Amino acid sequence: MIMGQGPQIVLMGPGPSNLSATVQLIMTDPVISHMDPIFLELMDEVMKMLRRLFQTENEMTIPVSGTGSAGMEFCFVNLVEPGDAVVIGVNGLFGERMCDVAERCGATVHRVDAPWGEIVPAEALASAVEKVKPKIVALVHAETSTGALTPIEEVSRIAHAAGALLLVDVVTSLGGCPVYVDKWGIDAAYSATQKCLSCPPGLAPVTLSPKAMSVATNRSTKVQSWYLDVNLLANWWYQERVYHHTAPITMNYALHEALRVILKEGLNNRWKRHQDNHLRLKTGLKEIGFELASPEGHELWTLNPVKVPEGLNAGEIKKELLEKYNIEIGEGLGPLKDRILRVGLMGESSRPQNVDYFLNSFHEIVGKS
Numbered sequence: 001m002i003m004g005q006g007p008q009i010v011l012m013g014p015g016p017s018n019l020s021a022t023v024q025l026i027m028t029d030p031v032i033s034h035m036d037p038i039f040l041e042l043m044d045e046v047m048k049m050l051r052r053l054f055q056t057e058n059e060m061t062i063p064v065s066g067t068g069s070a071g072m073e074f075c076f077v078n079l080v081e082p083g084d085a086v087v088i089g090v091n092g093l094f095g096e097r098m099c100d101v102a103e104r105c106g107a108t109v110h111r112v113d114a115p116w117g118e119i120v121p122a123e124a125l126a127s128a129v130e131k132v133k134p135k136i137v138a139l140v141h142a143e144t145s146t147g148a149l150t151p152i153e154e155v156s157r158i159a160h161a162a163g164a165l166l167l168v169d170v171v172t173s174l175g176g177c178p179v180y181v182d183k184w185g186i187d188a189a190y191s192a193t194q195k196c197l198s199c200p201p202g203l204a205p206v207t208l209s210p211k212a213m214s215v216a217t218n219r220s221t222k223v224q225s226w227y228l229d230v231n232l233l234a235n236w237w238y239q240e241r242v243y244h245h246t247a248p249i250t251m252n253y254a255l256h257e258a259l260r261v262i263l264k265e266g267l268n269n270r271w272k273r274h275q276d277n278h279l280r281l282k283t284g285l286k287e288i289g290f291e292l293a294s295p296e297g298h299e300l301w302t303l304n305p306v307k308v309p310e311g312l313n314a315g316e317i318k319k320e321l322l323e324k325y326n327i328e329i330g331e332g333l334g335p336l337k338d339r340i341l342r343v344g345l346m347g348e349s350s351r352p353q354n355v356d357y358f359l360n361s362f363h364e365i366v367g368k369s
C-alpha cells in the first residue's frame with residue numbers, strides 16, 4: 001500500500017476530525033531534539049496555550065504523550081492509592097472505561113449508573129457521595145458514545161462539600177463547547193488532540209489543580225506507572241527540565257499550531273461555531289424526518305446521535321456514506337448499537353458546508369430505502 005494517495009475523507013465521526021491546514025503543514029518540519037532550547041520554548045508555549053484552552057491557572061497543565069486514554073490513566077494513577085473509594089458516574093462507554101482504569105489502580109469503585117443516552121443526575125451522585133465519602137468523584141462531561149453533555153457545576157459542589165476531588169473527562173468537549181476548569185472547580189481533567197482540537201491523535205492534554213497536585217505528591221505509595229507519574233513529568237515539563245522520555249516532537253509541533261489556530265479564532269467564536277453547526281444539522285435532519293437522540297437541553301454540539309428508525313440499516317448507511325461520498329461517521333455502541341448513527345462536528349470538521357454535504361448524501365441514501 002502506498003500511503004498519501006488515498007481519498008480525502010470528510011471526518012464526521014466520533015474522532016479524529018479533519019486537521020487544520022496549517023497543522024497538517026507543520027508536521028513536515030524537521031524533527032529536532034527534545035532537549036533543543038527551541039523545543040523547550042515550544043513546551044513553555046504549549047503549556048501557556050493549554051491553560052487558556054482549559055481556562056485554568058493550574059501550573060500542571062501539559063500534554064501527556066499518548067491518546068485520550070493515557071490522559072484518563074494519568075489522572076487515576078496519580079490520584080488513586082490502593083483502597084481509595086471513588087464514585088464514578090457512568091452513562092456510556094467512557095464512564096465504563098473510567099471504572100476499569102480506577103479498579104486497576106486499586107480503587108474501590110462505586111458506580112452511579114444512568115441509562116446510556118441520558119446525563120448522570122447530580123442527585124444520584126449526591127446520595128452516593130454522602131454514603132461513600134469518596135476521595136474522588138469522576139464523570140465524563142461529553143459522552144462521545146451517546147451525545148449526552150452532563151453539567152459539571154452542581155456535581156462540583158457535591159464533590160467539594162464532601163472533601164472529594166473532582167475528575168472530569170473533557171475529551172469531546174474541550175475546544176468545542178465551554179469547559180471552565182477553574183470556574184467549575186475541576187481538580188483533574190484530561191482531553192485528546194484528535195477531537196475538537198483538530199490535531200492528529202497522539203497527545204492527551206491534562207491539567208491538575210494545586211489540590212490534586214498535593215494529593216499526587218504526598219502519596220504513601222509510589223505512583224504505579226513510571227511513564228505517567230506526574231512528579232517525574234513536572235520535573236521534565238517545567239521544574240528542572242530533567243529528561244523523562246523522548247517527546248513525540250512532531251505531535252508537539254502539531255499541538256502548538258492547533259492551539260495557536262484555536263486561540264486566534266477565539267474560544268467564544270469557536271463554541272458558537274460548534275453550536276451553530278449542531279443546530280444546522282438538527283434542523284436539516286428534522287426537515288427530512290429524522291431526529292437526534294441526545295437528551296433535550298443537554299445535547300452535545302460536537303457529537304450528534306441520529307436516531308435510526310426501524311427498517312433502516314445503520315451499518316449499511318455508514319458504509320455507503322464512506323464508500324460513495326467519502327464521509328466517515330460512527331455507529332452506535334453498546335445498547336445503542338443499530339439504534340443511532342454518530343455524526344461528529346468537531347474542530348475543522350464543524351463547518352456548514354460539511355453539514356449540508358452530509359445532509360444531502362444521507363438523504364440520498366435513506367431516500368432509496
Ligand SMILES: Cc1ncc(COP(=O)(O)O)c(C=O)c1O
Pocket residue numbers: 014015067068069070072094140142143144145169171172192201
Ligand atoms: C469521552 C472519551 N473519553 C476517552 C476517550 C479515549 O480516547 P482515545 O481513544 O484517544 O484513547 C475517548 C475516545 O473517543 C472519548 O470519546
